[in-house]
Amino acid sequence: MxxxxxxxxxxRSSDPFSWVDSIIKGDCVAALEALPDKSVDVIxxxxxxxxxxxxxLHRPDQSLVDACDDEWDQFxxxxxxxxxxxxxxxxxxxxxxPTGTIWVIGSYHNIFxxxxxxxxxxxWILNDIVWRKTNPMPNFKGRRFQNAxxxxxxxxxxxxxxxxxxxxxxxxxxxxxxxMRSDWLFPICSGGxxxxxxxxxxxxxxxxxxxxxxxxIMASTKPGDIVLDPFFGSxxxxxxxxxLGRHFVGIEREQDYIDAASARIxxxxxxxxxxxxxxxxxxxxxxxxxTTLLESGLVKPGQVLTxxxxxxxxxxxxxxxxxxxxxxxxxxxxGAKVQGVDACNGWTFWHVDDGHSLRPIDEFRAVIRxxxxxxx
Amino acid sequence: MxxxxxxxxxxRSSDPFSWVDSIIKGDCVAALEALPDKSVDVIxxxxxxxxxxxxxLHRPDQSLVDACDDEWDQFxxxxxxxxxxxxxxxxxxxxxxPTGTIWVIGSYHNIFxxxxxxxxxxxWILNDIVWRKTNPMPNFKGRRFQNAxxxxxxxxxxxxxxxxxxxxxxxxxxxxxxxMRSDWLFPICSGGxxxxxxxxxxxxxxxxxxxxxxxxIMASTKPGDIVLDPFFGSxxxxxxxxxLGRHFVGIEREQDYIDAASARIxxxxxxxxxxxxxxxxxxxxxxxxxTTLLESGLVKPGQVLTxxxxxxxxxxxxxxxxxxxxxxxxxxxxGAKVQGVDACNGWTFWHVDDGHSLRPIDEFRAVIRxxxxxxx
DNA sequence: TAGCTGTCTGAATCCCGGA
DNA sequence: GTCCGGGATTCAGACAGCT
Numbered sequence: 001m002x003x004x005x006x007x008x009x010x011x012r013s014s015d016p017f018s019w020v021d022s023i024i025k026g027d028c029v030a031a032l033e034a035l036p037d038k039s040v041d042v043i044x045x046x047x048x049x050x051x052x053x054x055x056x057l058h059r060p061d062q063s064l065v066d067a068c069d070d071e072w073d074q075f076x077x078x079x080x081x082x083x084x085x086x087x088x089x090x091x092x093x094x095x096x097x098p099t100g101t102i103w104v105i106g107s108y109h110n111i112f113x114x115x116x117x118x119x120x121x122x123x124w125i126l127n128d129i130v131w132r133k134t135n136p137m138p139n140f141k142g143r144r145f146q147n148a149x150x151x152x153x154x155x156x157x158x159x160x161x162x163x164x165x166x167x168x169x170x171x172x173x174x175x176x177x178x179x180m181r182s183d184w185l186f187p188i189c190s191g192g193x194x195x196x197x198x199x200x201x202x203x204x205x206x207x208x209x210x211x212x213x214x215x216x217i218m219a220s221t222k223p224g225d226i227v228l229d230p231f232f233g234s235x236x237x238x239x240x241x242x243x244l245g246r247h248f249v250g251i252e253r254e255q256d257y258i259d260a261a262s263a264r265i266x267x268x269x270x271x272x273x274x275x276x277x278x279x280x281x282x283x284x285x286x287x288x289x290x291t292t293l294l295e296s297g298l299v300k301p302g303q304v305l306t307x308x309x310x311x312x313x314x315x316x317x318x319x320x321x322x323x324x325x326x327x328x329x330x331x332x333x334x335g336a337k338v339q340g341v342d343a344c345n346g347w348t349f350w351h352v353d354d355g356h357s358l359r360p361i362d363e364f365r366a367v368i369r370x371x372x373x374x375x376x
Numbered sequence: 377m378x379x380x381x382x383x384x385x386x387x388r389s390s391d392p393f394s395w396v397d398s399i400i401k402g403d404c405v406a407a408l409e410a411l412p413d414k415s416v417d418v419i420x421x422x423x424x425x426x427x428x429x430x431x432x433l434h435r436p437d438q439s440l441v442d443a444c445d446d447e448w449d450q451f452x453x454x455x456x457x458x459x460x461x462x463x464x465x466x467x468x469x470x471x472x473x474p475t476g477t478i479w480v481i482g483s484y485h486n487i488f489x490x491x492x493x494x495x496x497x498x499x500w501i502l503n504d505i506v507w508r509k510t511n512p513m514p515n516f517k518g519r520r521f522q523n524a525x526x527x528x529x530x531x532x533x534x535x536x537x538x539x540x541x542x543x544x545x546x547x548x549x550x551x552x553x554x555x556m557r558s559d560w561l562f563p564i565c566s567g568g569x570x571x572x573x574x575x576x577x578x579x580x581x582x583x584x585x586x587x588x589x590x591x592x593i594m595a596s597t598k599p600g601d602i603v604l605d606p607f608f609g610s611x612x613x614x615x616x617x618x619x620l621g622r623h624f625v626g627i628e629r630e631q632d633y634i635d636a637a638s639a640r641i642x643x644x645x646x647x648x649x650x651x652x653x654x655x656x657x658x659x660x661x662x663x664x665x666x667t668t669l670l671e672s673g674l675v676k677p678g679q680v681l682t683x684x685x686x687x688x689x690x691x692x693x694x695x696x697x698x699x700x701x702x703x704x705x706x707x708x709x710x711g712a713k714v715q716g717v718d719a720c721n722g723w724t725f726w727h728v729d730d731g732h733s734l735r736p737i738d739e740f741r742a743v744i745r746x747x748x749x750x751x752x
Numbered sequence: 753t754a755g756c757t758g759t760c761t762g763a764a765t766c767c768c769g770g771a
Numbered sequence: 772g773t774c775c776g777g778g779a780t781t782c783a784g785a786c787a788g789c790t
Contacts (some may be wrong), residue, residue: 108504115488128484142544148557168518173706174667174696181524211671275677279697514781517766
């Protein structure tokens, strides 16, 4: 069983990371406040969207539209929901690493309020993702369109945050080599995946499909990262995180959900290291300086490089720069200059003529890298 | 030409419906305030999105993306945007019939604020509709998911409003006899439909496709209804309304847009009664990604795939890529690599051994398409 | 003519490490 | 924190021009 931490016990713990891979029993905001600053990599939140919240309802502090003054209860509910949303999002922001990101899922009942609150709190929306359901519940009365999707918001904790994890290359490779879009298609959680009690009834009313969480986690975390779910419910986030070699921490108030989630996670076997390796692109490969090509003799001073169409040419100089007419500079700068553009990847722009064909100097870089690879 | 009303002239008019089938030139809120109470059946609004773009964005080929950086899309703050949204929505509420409905389109930049404001003003959300674009602009830097959709909110002016128009049966009949879902697939507006000036440049930066408006109007209006568009722009709403036998009224500030819209609408011939019944059906077979096979459980991480002759093999990784020795990549790339060729169709190259025979993974794709997966 | 190739473009909040 | 510079990064569709 995944370990369960009563909140009071967690507060007494001397180990600042005792909560990793466990379920904290308690109120969402109180539990978040017991965790260290900047300690989790990704948050996945599936907050309640029932507007009839348990707590006291507050009168709106600003007077609202005159046309709607008879709808007092309705407005009071929105106010209370907004206050709740603000509170848990603020608590999430503190425990999230600056390089982390947060996902929130909801429907049209609540997602607009969540999105606006995220923006008000200076989170920076990266995408809104549409989960298209293959098998949504029909609209029985024929008075609306079939509500066939839910919406997730993916955001970083600051507009300037740049270092968040996004496994772009792996997602693209797994998607027929085209980049992953913002609309995802998955079945709802049913069948064997759906947790059921001894009475045969579903344990949790809104259990999310593991496939959805798997894509979220594969997209925005690395193996070993910590994924927090402040509304843990039946523990889908924890089960998928464990299976995918990530750490998790869940917060949940209801003992029944905790019991079900704990048993569920205990039954999950993590995948092995090979299966969990994430495909990375060129950005992750080691830098190779152009001078290394000269030092290794793959390219020689005085040699002429051209672009793929032989429209532009340049001479290699001994210091690792190129010269063309009166211009000179790095392979990138000179490539940009001769084309009259701002930027250029010199590795793919410049070619050598081997007698038969033009070959990009990027191939030499690959040779260097494979040599480096053999060294370790 | 569709008639154009300077706002001052409209105010002097003795005919309370002189503005029907015309474009009112002026500020959105001021113009709305010059219209009678409860006089329009449906409102379609495409307000500024408040994009908050940073610097220039270049495509990988160094060409510059023509960003929407118009003055009308700039707001000083979220508070300013909210105040603007509140003002025009309140003005819309007054002119809308109690049996009418309002549509608002937006992206993640603004739609959450619009949705929350609609709820604050006691509008009642009926659906959020996702417009999935067949041909969205890519994410050029590989730092996010491709932003491939926009969101529309469909709402009635009061939670208790019941008499709004929803042509459920017509939509269902036009949709292969299944009820219309909340996710719609349409191409962006381009080609001959896109209005261009004498200079060949697009007249309006954000012209919407007529097919989108056609579905909106066919779903939520009856022939002869009045459709109001408070941000008329290039007049798509007016053109489609006229073609579909509905009345329109547009509000627009910029003379250039008014001129283009007016000429455009003048060229539209309304359809006859019989033609007004039919519209669009489904789109082509969806692409199935390899990651879908993993997500559905048809293929599992760690599973071994081989080519038809078992000469090559590879291991499935959790991120939806394959690995073979030190090589890894998409099913297509790795298939090409192990064979030492440029390209390979991974779907037909890679096979699984089911104990009796080797079966191409393409068969699983067919299973996904038929909807048989995930039924357990 | 049909097909092929190259070019252009679309509501976009679009890099990152080291000095 | 800023500045600098290496060098990584795109999908679908319309259209023009050519064979």
